[in-house]
Amino acid sequence: MTRIQGGLINRDKKLNFTFNGTSYQGFEGDTLASALLANGVQLVGRSFKYHRPRGIYTAGSEEPNALVELGTGARLEPNTRATVVELFEGLSAKSQNHMGSLERDLLAVNDLMSPFLAAGFYYKTFMWPRVFWEKVYEPIIRKAAGLGSLSMLPDPDSYDRGFLHPDLLVIGGGAAGLMAALTAARAGAEVVIADEDSRLGGRLLSEGGMIDDAPALDWVACVLDELSSMTNVKLMARTTVFGAYDHGIFGAVERVSEHLADGGGKVRQTYWRITAKQTILASGATERHIPFADNDRPGIMMAGAMRSYANRWAVTPQRDNKAPVAIFTNNDDGHRTAMTLVEKGVPVLGVVDARANASSFGEYETFANATVTGSHGRKGLSSIEVTRKGSAQWLECGALGVSGGWNPNVHLASHHRGRPVWNEDKLTFVPDNNAPKGMLIAGAARGNGSTREALADGVLIAKQALMALGITPVSAAVPVAGEEASAIEAFWHVPAKKRAWVDFQNDVTVKDIKLAHQENMRPVEHLKRWTTLGMATDQGKTSNVTALAVMAELSSQTIPETGTTIFRPPYTPVSMGVLGGGDTGANFRPHRLTPTDTFAKSQGAVFTEVGQWMRAQYFPQEGETHWRQSVDREALAVRSSVGICDVTTLGKIDVQGKDAGEFLHRVYANMMGTLKEGMVRYGLMLREDGKLYDDGTCARLGENHYVVTTTTANAGIVFQRMEFARQCLWPDLDVTLISTTDAWAQFAIAGPNSRKLLERVMDDMDISNEAFPFMACRATTVCGGLRARLFRISFSGELAFELAVPARYGNALMERLLNLGKDLNATPYGTEALGVLRIEKGHSTGNELTGQTTAAMIGLGKMVSAKKDSIGSIMSRREGLANETLRLVGFEPIDSNQPVVTGSHLINLGDPVDLEHDQGWITSAAYSPHVGSSIGLGYLQNGDQRMGEEIVAANPLEGQSVRVRVVSAHFVDPKGERLRD
Amino acid sequence: MLIPHPLLGLRDAQEFTYLGDANLLNRPDPTAPDAEAAFCDYVFLRDNPAGKHRELWFHEQGDRSWLVVTRDTLTHEISDVELATDVARRGK
Incomplete structure (x- = not known):
């Protein structure tokens, strides 16, 4: 021990x-x-x-x-x-x-x-x-x-996320940070002070020393008492501020429970996003070492660390506490460790000081003008070689402390690319006036490292921050503390034949830097990548500046001429888990539930994700063991009688205002201005580049009131682009938009018996074909006064309606329709049957509207009006788009037992399967219970002129090749008689 | 980043979606004889300056305003923010 x-x-x-x-x-x-x-x-x-x-x-x-x-x-x-x-x-x-x-x-x-x-x-x-x-x-x-x-x-642990908006964020809880926080808090500022250590106090915890004639630790305790009693202060120990981002935003990780044996039922870590008006960086300094031959042996450590272990943790660094400890230094701070060890009764071999005129500060020997030139010891230090004026001697030594000076922790100050500057007196890089806006730097982080300097700096910089905040400081005396000796002379490494380590973690030695120099990898960026210096998990905190100094010496340049290192977040490694803040698994993103979610769950529906929505994919019934059985049954129910599908997820946008019609006329590619009240029209929307990006319906409910529907996937983007058109292109039109997707539950009621079923819930509206023809719409009431909107539109190709009621009545309406329709075999159907029905009818969805599609490709080229200007109309006429020859057609397998596979490429009979002979591809496919085989939709070169032709649908990825016949995309009712019935 | 919304004050950039160059406000005249060439430039060409940039942001998780934000692409400093509607009206 x-x-x-x-x-x-x-x-x-x-x-x-x-x-x-x-x-x-x-x-x-x-x-x-x-x-x-x-x-x-x-x-x-x-x-x-x-x-x-x-x-x-x-x-x-x-x-x-x-x-x-x-x-x-x-x-x-x-x-x-x-x-x-x-x-x-x-x-x-x-x-x-x-x-x-x-x-x-x-x-x-x-x-x-x-x-x-x-x-x-x-x-x-x-x-x-x-x-x-x-x-x-x-x-x-x-x-x-x-x-x-x-x-x-x-990862079995949980994580959290938090937000803070203080006036002042103080990063680092040492002498400067505590003093700054105290000064600002006393003046009334909202202060957050964060420190990566488990307790605040910084180097004061490691140094002993006196403040205001009392032990420094008493002062720390006093300040912490005062700060924790103030309601405008948040003390955050175990919190690493790892990155400075734009506009005063900082990322920080608090280690909440990982220091506890059982976690205490708390989250492991919290990710804090701190937005501060002002920030004081009081992050202290990190000691650097002096490379010498075999300097990586266990038992050799930083002299300052040795002092921390002795003072804070009451341990000495040797394996055997009778073995003497030595210090190797080029500065006064190294001697401080010797004094501490002497005071603690640890045997001290002496201080090996590279400076010619070095002398002892206390009761220990100083080897002036000397260097450590070697070390021995199997798996731990047993002796060191001390060389003075060319003569070397081996001395028994159980541990060696090395001090090459202190580097200010400028990392966060340079996260916005501000490079530090070289200070020749202090032989170190200090922050320049290019820290992120609103950030001030105090204490050892800007080279003011003695206790006296740090305390004074804390007050001074806090006052500057208060001024920027417009808060008047309260005057108070700066605590009295000693000025520790800190003289230093440049001495960067001990030349050696053997290897001398610069970067321990990545095993980069002085020799490696020499080699990089020899091979002309001299710019610091090249040096880093050639040698991997500073690229390990410690990001070269203890090695970067030393490496620069060695390179400077080799290239006969000054250190600032050689370069500086630029720091990027994170300051120390951050776990991926905490950045997710617990948003994993089911919490990865929110799910949107349809109005009939309760009903669908009660029916044991299988769900599928559609964007953020969880939609019923199909409703298995007893005895059905394969999804196809359920889907076929649901699709056939629609074709033979009536089915009901929740289509709430389709985007709905309410468009109102005197100029609503004119606005829609400009937004849709087809004529919309002529739409009569009480009618619906199918519409195409183009991007300004002329490509098709969404389709849907536009219903005119009143003179100045329209309802636009979009595909589920594009509900957000269509709304965004319509708002763009309204605000940015035509701000003088009197029109307002609101998304009502979540406000209305909407149902497709489809099939030859749909009217019969619907009549049972209509209050007094006549929905006969004469009174309410195909593509009619009306605001009405159902079920005894419930507000509703009825549209006679069809996605399945059958006689069909879409009925919308306020969302909260959606679930009840679904149940009522099914109850009232028992004699009609009214059947709920899911997205899978919906897909089968629309493929049978040849309607396009996202599979067809890929963002590369023109209106002509889906056979609707004539809909794009040449008579008016609308979004995309000019560009849709350019040569490349107008000459597009791919056309949407249907496909049936020659052998009805073979499947048509989505993604297959179309190749003429006898042609090789390669890109050169590509004729198009299958966009959608399904088993059609109506046709009795697998069917597909797809784009084929001049497809509209090739009806009846045989062609190969090749799927080289799976080694499949199926002969198919080109047919009309309308497998069901090609003349469209059913939906007008 | 924080965006000073002209109506709502400082808002976190996470509430917005980004579109890009505010030149998209200047939709060409579709009746001009060179309309196709003008639209080609409008749709496909953007300046990408290192420095001040006027750009469009949409307050999607907010009041749905389109904003014209003047941002320095080197420092992210935001020097001006206006409602796109105001800019578009002024352009008339």
Whole structure:
């Protein structure tokens, strides 16, 4: 055990967990990483490419090495950073990226092959022979690629989504963030403060130190008390703001329950969409390291992380707590770790400082003008090589802390492409004045990293934000804190013959960068792609700037000349599940239910999705074992007596106003202005490019009142385009539109007995053929005063009506019609029979109206009026469209036992089946109980002139080929006598 | 994105559907002798500027207004929003 005194852990609450099957104990407040270190576990994973043994390198979300698979079964989650996983009772974790055990990884052989696996390896090696690309190389690469494994099971957790609209969003709850939130909240602003950590306080939790003559942690507690007592403040721990989007919108993920053993019945995570008037980015800084030979050995970590483990989690980084700890640094902050360790009673070997004039800040040895040039130790550090003025010595060492300075976390400031600028004094990139609009930056995130600077910056920047919000600040003193030493000298890597790692997670070494330079992959974008630097799950948080510095040195340029890295969301990995916010499975999208949904369910109907609608597909009856039996019965019932179908889903648009007729005249391609009151006309709508996009009916109920119907699929788009025509093209017409699709339940009542049935519900309206002929319409009442609209239109080709009543009466009307029609064998029919009936009649639907269809193709070219201007009329006359020769016709198989298959292509007898000989295709097909065989509709070149011809319907995908005869598309009543009966 | 609706104030872009170039308001004269060529340009040609762009948005999950939004395509900054009806009327 390497646990020491102090820390923010609850020693009264022991927690059991397992790592690679071994049981360990930690305390409440531990992370998985701190608990593993406390148990002397240094080796936690294998590197991606070379399978090198790796240890915990950091204490935060920037961790490149300690990626583990968390959980089991469906809850298994790969690539979880052990440094941010809060320990809970029963936690189970496994290391990843090894074959065999972690200790004896068989793929460690890759390390011996490293000369062949250098930068650009994939591009160079897998070039030839070409035939190997798909069959040999890809399977090998895919098997080796990727970290961790997936459970391949559905995600059992639930997620939520939330929205916040504060005046001020503070990102980061360290010294600067807390001070900014406090300043803004005291002035009365609505404040949200979010921090990715499990508790607010930022680096103050890791540093100790004093604020206002008291321990900094007391100050943090005080501020949190005050903030949580204010109603205008929302404190959000465990909440990562991962992306800055347009107009002050931020994406954030709150880890609600994944730190609890049983989830506590809560959602796992919540996706927050935060729209803030002003934002303060107080995201702190991330430490960078100094590459040297063999610097990736477990036991080597960031010096700042070492301090976090000692102060916050009361653990030291060695396997054996008597082994001395060393620090390698180019700056004063590295010495701070040495002082902390000395104070905690940890044996300190000394500080190896690359600066010539370095000296100790406390009771430890300083090796000035010296570097670490090597490391030894099987699966964990045992000694380091310290070189001073050319002479090297090996020193026993149980852990090494490395500090190369701190990089401000500018990520969110550059999500809108604003690049940071180089600060030569601080040797780091700081945000320029190009952050997203409304975003201000405070504290270490802009290079003001001492406690004193951060506190002062919090107040200063909060006041700027308040000014922008038009809120007057309340004056208050800035808390007093120390100014930590932070001098730094440029020292980027220790030149070495052996490999020195820059990017640990993707195994990119100084040598790789040299190779990229040598091969002229020098621009930073090329460097990144050639070496894969910064492309792992950590996105190079600990390596990007160092790599730039190495490249700058090689190309004799300054760092800013070499380039900057640009950051894109997300800041840290975000699970796909939370972005869906729980909209999975049945909740993926809303379903719209028809007015007769209750009735259909009671009949045991089988449903089908039509757009968002759930429609009854067919109504199986007792004894029917195949869907075809039900569908044939329903279709035959319509042809022989009467059937009822819920057609509510067809779009309905009410058009009213003095100019309604003129408006429709311009919207429909055919003549609509001449439509008389009380009559319905079939209409075609074109897009402005002249192609057909929807068909339907237009009924004139009153002088200035029309009802337009659309296909189910196009209900939304037709309405949108009609509104476009009304508002944008002809704003001076007196016309208003409203969608009434959901307001009216509508039924097709079809079949020779439809009039007889309908008469039983009509109040006093005469619906005889004389009084109410084909294509008539009228507002009326049914069932003793119920408002209704009656249309004499037919989709099936039979005598038919469509009756509409207010939606809430739809279900009752369906039941009443069926009851009253028992003697007529009144039969409910679904979409499948509806489809059979319309194919038999040769009516087109979405299968035929593909968006590439002209009116002429469906045999209605003459309907497009040449006498008037309407949407699409000009373009419908252009050469390419006018010369289109495909025509919609019907098809019957020569052998009536053979099926006509939708999608089959039409080929002349004797011609080869290829594109060159393509004559058209089958658009719709069904078994027709009326004809007694399978039938189809389709487009055929000059089809209208080829009646009776034999042709092949070829379906090469399934190896099918059926001989069919070209027939009229009207299989039923081609003269249209029935519907006029 | 947030779109400042002239009647309803700031609304989330998710409530809208996008159509594109506001030039679609300028439907050519169908009686002109070169109507077909003019319609060809109107239907198929669009400017795609890097910078200020006047474009049509439809408040589909709102009041169903068509809006003409002036947006900088580089920064998404919205500098002007009008009801398309007002723009269309003014064009007359």
